[in-house]
Amino acid sequence: MEYVVTGARLIDGTGAAAITDAALHVRDGKIAWAGAASALPDDAKGVQKIDAAGKTIIPGLIDAHLHICWNGRESVLELVKRERDLIVLESVNIAKRILATGTTTVRDVGGHNYVEMHLRQAINAGHVPGPRMRVSGKVLCMTGGHGYFIAREADGPDEMRKAAREQIKMGADTIKMMATGGAATPGQDVMASQLTVEEMKAAVDAAHAMGRTAAAHCHGTGGIKNSILAGMDSIEHGTFLDEETADMMVERGTAFVPTIGVANPDLNDIPDNAQSELKRLQPILANVNVAMRKSVELARRKGVFIGSGSDAGGNPLSPHKYNMAREMEFLVEFGVPEMEALVIATRNNAKVLRWDKELGTLEAGKFADFVILDANPLENISNVRKVSSVYKGGQKVVDQGIVL
Ligand SMILES: [Zn+2]
Incomplete structure (x- = not known):
């Protein structure tokens, strides 16, 4: 299979200026x-030529933090009670929808009894359409810690080491741990620390x-x-980052993966069953959102390496709908230039996933994962929603x- 896409504006994801023709x-x-x-x-x-005159090509988007088994319409606490088959089938549908919005790679950081790993296998085997995946398997938390209902609970360094090795044995690419509520x-309490340094270090080293x-x-x-x-490689959410921790991250090369959309639910799109959860979460999320904005500004000022994740699926107010478009829109609202937001969602996220040799930018030798947009996202970042077609590994996987 060989072709040349012609006539479009090209944004290659490296941060270099767009090429018009x-x-x-x-x-x-x-x-x-x-x-x-x-x-x-x-x-x-x-x-063979494919004419894309008037359109814009960007690299396939990468979501560095989501939950593909959970629909973001119901609480995970409720969903875990559901028949596994139903969760499997819904996750197949979610994978398809993610692809349709131009996201060709994701990192799942908390699934359901390894369903996400089997989903990845099915996608890679070509049984169902979906993005490329990195997965964490079960999250590690202290007994009763955040997300205990989907976690491998572990206390003490020895148990944490073993818990990490169990996930790797199952096929994990990354080990996800719960450092706070x-x-x-x-x-x-989102401010309260949970796993200790010693506990996390044992799993990080493993x-x-x-x-x-x-x-x-x-x-x-x-x-x-x-x-x-x-020794963590990435700080997910990173809501209450301060000067000291930002400096430490720069010094050690720790990546920051803010998740802004999840703290900004679309109030016109809240399912009836989630109204009570909205009431409970709204004050917490409002607080998180203000802090997240400060953290993003601080991280950019200090030069912390920034990725981006949607956290879609994480709560009943975060459906899988234009996940990365929403993240980029909020980044731009927080003062990030459009080009930088695109680089964060492509090249930077590929680095967070340690997949940057093959993904994240449109450069010779990398996978041909790209999106053709009907309008220019440098003029208005929301134009990343105007997906004309999506290609994964050179194959057209989404059309109109x-x-x-
Ligand atoms: Zn999450």
């Missing part, structure tokens, strides 16, 4: 060449020894600090909103 040469699922049409190499000249677990990464759910500053000291 570009050509993208795809061969055997990979990018053979990308650049200005006027410089198209000779070997691409006789190849969370909003989705009723009765918890992950690193096996070539895996470690990611920590953190809201309160104490938990952020504990996670950095434990229809998953093929």
Whole structure:
């Protein structure tokens, strides 16, 4: 399979200026060449052309933090009681919808009894359409800790080491740990630290020894600090980041993965069954949102490496709907330029997932994962919602909103 997409504006995800009249040469699922049409190499000249005049090409979006087994319409506490088959079938549908919005890669950081790993297998085998996946398996939390209803509970360094190794044995790419309380677990304080430095360090070391990464759910500053000291690769949410922790992250190269959309539910789209949960969560989320904005501003000022995740599925107010478009819209609202928001959602997230050798930018040698948009996202970031088609590994997988 070989073709050249012509006539479009190209944003390659590296942060380089857009090329107005570009050509993208795809061969055997990979990018053979990308650049200005006027410089198209000779070997691409006789190849089949796909006309994309007036459109914009961006790299496939990457969501560094979501929950593909959970629909974001009902509380996970309720969903865990559901028949496993039903959760499997719904996650297949969620995977399809994620792809339709131009997200070609995701990292799941808390699934359901390894359903997400089997979903990944099914996607990779071509049984069902869906994004490329990195997975954490079960989250690790202290006994009764945040998300205990989907977690492998563990106390003490020895148990944490074993719990991490269990996830790796099942196929985990990253180990997800709960360093503070969370909003989705009723009765918890998001500021309170949970797993200790010693506990997390044991699991982080086990992950690193096996070539895996470690990611920590953190809201309160104490938990952020504990996670950095434990050697974590990424701080998820990172709500109450402060000067000291931001400096520590820069020094150690710890990535920051804010999740803004989940703290900003679309109030016109709350299912009836979630109204009581909305009442319970609204004051917590409002507080989180104000702090998140400050953290993003602080992280950019300090030069912390920034990724981005939607946390879709995490609570009944976070459906899988234009997940990464929403994140980028909020980033721009927080003062991030459009180009930088796109780089965060593509190149930076590929780095967070340790997949940047093959994904994240439209450069020769990488997978041909790209989205053709009907309008220019540099003019208005919401134009990332105007998906014309999506390609994964050079194959068209979405056409005019229809998953093929
Ligand atoms: Zn989450």
